[in-house]
Structures are given as C-alpha cells and as structure tokens.
Amino acid sequence: MSLSGFASPLWFLLLLAVAALLAGYLVVQRRRRRNTLRFTNLALLERVAPQRQGWPRHVPTTLLLVGLVGLTVALAGPTDDVKVPRNRATVILTIDVSLSMESTDVAPTRLEAAQQAAKDFANGLTPGINLGLVAFSGTAAVLVSPTTDRAPVRRAIDSLQLAERTATGEAIFTSLQAIDTLAALVPSGEGPPPARIVLLSDGKQTVPEKTDDPRGSFTAAARAKEKGVPISTISFGTTYGTVGIDGQQIPVPVDDASMGRIADISGGDAYRASSLEQLNQVYDTLKEQIGFETTRGDASRPWLLLGTLASLLSAAGALVLTQRLP
Structure with missing residues (x-):
C-alpha cells in the first residue's frame, strides 16, 4: 500500500494505538489465565467461577479492533482513480x-x-x-x-x-x-x-x-x-x-x-x-x-462503512456474550 494514495497519511499513526490495545488485551488475557491456575481448589473454582465461553468471547474485541483499523484508514483519506x-x-x-x-x-x-x-x-x-x-x-x-x-x-x-x-x-x-x-x-x-x-x-x-x-x-x-x-x-x-x-x-x-x-x-x-x-x-x-x-477521488467510504459496521457488531456481540460493552 503506497502512502501516496492517501490525502492525510499521518493518521496512520493511530494504528500504534490500535496495536497497543491489542497488546494490552493479550496481556490481560494471559494474566487472567495465570491467576485462574493459581486457584488451587479446582472443585470450588468450578462452582464460583463463571463458565468459560471459549473463543467466542474474543469476537467483540476482534471486531472492535477491525473497526478501529477501518476508521483509521478512512481518516487517512484513501484516494482512487474515478471517472x-x-x-x-x-x-x-x-x-x-x-x-x-x-x-x-x-x-x-x-x-x-x-x-x-x-x-x-x-x-x-x-x-x-x-x-x-x-x-x-x-x-x-x-x-x-x-x-x-x-x-x-x-x-x-x-x-x-x-x-x-x-x-x-x-x-x-x-x-x-x-x-x-x-x-x-x-x-x-x-x-x-x-x-x-x-x-x-x-x-x-x-x-x-x-x-x-x-x-x-x-x-x-x-x-x-x-x-x-x-x-x-x-x-x-x-x-x-x-x-x-x-x-x-x-x-x-x-x-x-x-x-x-x-x-x-x-x-x-x-x-x-x-x-x-x-x-x-x-x-x-x-x-x-x-x-x-x-x-x-475520495475512496474512504468503504473503509468508513467497515469501521462503523464492525464497531456496531462489536458492541452487539459484547452485550450478548458478556452483558456489557467492550
């Protein structure tokens, strides 16, 4: 992807923030897993801990990050040849x-x-x-x-x-x-x-x-x-x-x-x-x-749609799976 095709490529610096959010999420998940394994009374843990939802619990966060990437690209002002x-x-x-x-x-x-x-x-x-x-x-x-x-x-x-x-x-x-x-x-x-x-x-x-x-x-x-x-x-x-x-x-x-x-x-x-x-x-x-x-001409509309839809789906998925917004 050539930066010459974007009107404001400096907006891509926001991708660093997206990468930081991804890294933070991975750290939190790893720490949560480590803390869970330290709980030695496994029988009691099964009764008090909520049932793990497996990989679906990561879907809202993934969609949120995809949405942020899409909105960042849209802010960078992608252009394309138009007639x-x-x-x-x-x-x-x-x-x-x-x-x-x-x-x-x-x-x-x-x-x-x-x-x-x-x-x-x-x-x-x-x-x-x-x-x-x-x-x-x-x-x-x-x-x-x-x-x-x-x-x-x-x-x-x-x-x-x-x-x-x-x-x-x-x-x-x-x-x-x-x-x-x-x-x-x-x-x-x-x-x-x-x-x-x-x-x-x-x-x-x-x-x-x-x-x-x-x-x-x-x-x-x-x-x-x-x-x-x-x-x-x-x-x-x-x-x-x-x-x-x-x-x-x-x-x-x-x-x-x-x-x-x-x-x-x-x-x-x-x-x-x-x-x-x-x-x-x-x-x-x-x-x-x-x-x-x-x-x-301006070609940001598809990226804007991607970012908006992914963010909305992220919010809806979080409400369904965790009863709270991501």
Missing part, C-alpha cells in the same frame, strides 16, 4: 459525404449506417460537451456550430446529402476553424476547452491530389497537432465496396492507411469499422474517452 463527466470540451464530428459513401458493402449503405451511428454517438455524449458537425465532399461546411444542444446535430445528420470528390484536408481545417470560433467566445480567464475531431471517412483524399499539399489532409493533421487537437479517425467500409456510376460498378475500397496516418500525425487514435455494429463499438469507445476524465 467524472467532462464539463468543458469541444468535439467536432466530421463526416464524409462523398459518392463512395453510397456503397452497400455496409448495409443499408455506408452513409445511412454512418448517420444512425452518429446520432447514437451524439445522444450518448455527456451533456457538458459542445458537439459540432462538419460534412465534407469536394468542399467542407460547418452544418452545426459546437453546442450542448443535441437536437440540431441530429437534424443535420438526417439531412446529409452525397456529393462528388473528397477533400479530407479541407474538412480538418474547417473543423479547426469551428473549434477556434468557439474558443474565442470563452472568457479569457477560463482558457479554451479541450477539443477533439472525430473524422469518419471511407476513401482517399481526391482534392487536392497530394496529401501533403498546403490544403492536404496530412498538412491539416500537422496543424491540428500544433493546436493540440487530436484527430480520432474512423475508416469506415470494406475493401470490396463498389458504387454504380454511369452504369458501371466502380471499386471504392476503404483507405485505412491514410486515415491511420492522419491520426498518427495529429496525436490521435485510428479505428476501423466495416459494419454498423463495429462502428457503434468505436463510437462507444470514443464516448468513454471524450466524455469522461480520470481524476483522483
């Missing part, structure tokens, strides 16, 4: 609406599955988080500025429409701009809230062609890193997805590599999902990561 909901955070949900999201490799389509999972994600976020929505294809647009009201986000998700091309870099830059806009509204004394981008896409960037272009996805990810905004990427779809364009089935395999690279550059995490069930699992993981933070 508490975040009161200040900004999340931008950034969804790819390029034509490849019409693929049916994820039923009913990639886009419809993404819409369903995104609404569940929005509904499950802790209330204090500001959630915004960005949609992107050949361009990117903020559909909902970060807000704690989930209704406009759900409505915007339902209204997502497909369009040509994929400008992943523009999506990241637009998400960062939405984060900066909200941060500018926060009073200067409080500082900007922590932020994160959740980027869902299925295909490679097509606008511009190079990912390290000034408006490319890798450049945007590096900018997010500079701002301290990690990007959690979700590459959604399968390697065998296709879409029908001008009567032809065009392959639209998911691009795990570039999505993973974006996450790595920004300091975020990369996830893969090839079904609605897997996508929901990813969002559940993100809700835990984003919606809660781990802090050191």
Whole structure:
C-alpha cells in the first residue's frame, strides 16, 4: 500500500494505538489465565467461577479492533482513480459525404449506417460537451456550430446529402476553424476547452491530389497537432465496396492507411469499422474517452462503512456474550 494514495497519511499513526490495545488485551488475557491456575481448589473454582465461553468471547474485541483499523484508514483519506463527466470540451464530428459513401458493402449503405451511428454517438455524449458537425465532399461546411444542444446535430445528420470528390484536408481545417470560433467566445480567464475531431471517412483524399499539399489532409493533421487537437479517425467500409456510376460498378475500397496516418500525425487514435455494429463499438469507445476524465477521488467510504459496521457488531456481540460493552 503506497502512502501516496492517501490525502492525510499521518493518521496512520493511530494504528500504534490500535496495536497497543491489542497488546494490552493479550496481556490481560494471559494474566487472567495465570491467576485462574493459581486457584488451587479446582472443585470450588468450578462452582464460583463463571463458565468459560471459549473463543467466542474474543469476537467483540476482534471486531472492535477491525473497526478501529477501518476508521483509521478512512481518516487517512484513501484516494482512487474515478471517472467524472467532462464539463468543458469541444468535439467536432466530421463526416464524409462523398459518392463512395453510397456503397452497400455496409448495409443499408455506408452513409445511412454512418448517420444512425452518429446520432447514437451524439445522444450518448455527456451533456457538458459542445458537439459540432462538419460534412465534407469536394468542399467542407460547418452544418452545426459546437453546442450542448443535441437536437440540431441530429437534424443535420438526417439531412446529409452525397456529393462528388473528397477533400479530407479541407474538412480538418474547417473543423479547426469551428473549434477556434468557439474558443474565442470563452472568457479569457477560463482558457479554451479541450477539443477533439472525430473524422469518419471511407476513401482517399481526391482534392487536392497530394496529401501533403498546403490544403492536404496530412498538412491539416500537422496543424491540428500544433493546436493540440487530436484527430480520432474512423475508416469506415470494406475493401470490396463498389458504387454504380454511369452504369458501371466502380471499386471504392476503404483507405485505412491514410486515415491511420492522419491520426498518427495529429496525436490521435485510428479505428476501423466495416459494419454498423463495429462502428457503434468505436463510437462507444470514443464516448468513454471524450466524455469522461480520470481524476483522483475520495475512496474512504468503504473503509468508513467497515469501521462503523464492525464497531456496531462489536458492541452487539459484547452485550450478548458478556452483558456489557467492550
């Protein structure tokens, strides 16, 4: 047991008093036994001495000592890691609406599955988080500025429409701009809230062609890193997805590599999902990561309960066995 896990470890000095009580009890019991053996008229002793109760007579004292130990630990202020909901955070949900999201490799389509999972994600976020929505294809647009009201986000998700091309870099830059806009509204004394981008896409960037272009996805990810905004990427779809364009089935395999690279550059995490069930699992993981933070909290309640209950049981046992309190 590390003393660093206690708020006031000096209270453990009271355990010396508990140890002294135990030693005193053992001495008294030993002296009582010695005095009894000195009584030479054993026949008379059986008639005048109360009947020995054996080991049960030690139970009240044992419970009392256990209770004192429990109360001492509680006074020392034990702490433990606890998860508490975040009161200040900004999340931008950034969804790819390029034509490849019409693929049916994820039923009913990639886009419809993404819409369903995104609404569940929005509904499950802790209330204090500001959630915004960005949609992107050949361009990117903020559909909902970060807000704690989930209704406009759900409505915007339902209204997502497909369009040509994929400008992943523009999506990241637009998400960062939405984060900066909200941060500018926060009073200067409080500082900007922590932020994160959740980027869902299925295909490679097509606008511009190079990912390290000034408006490319890798450049945007590096900018997010500079701002301290990690990007959690979700590459959604399968390697065998296709879409029908001008009567032809065009392959639209998911691009795990570039999505993973974006996450790595920004300091975020990369996830893969090839079904609605897997996508929901990813969002559940993100809700835990984003919606809660781990802090050191008070953990004295179990010890306080132990000390109180053990002390009460000690008093009750003493009344039953010896007709007096310990």
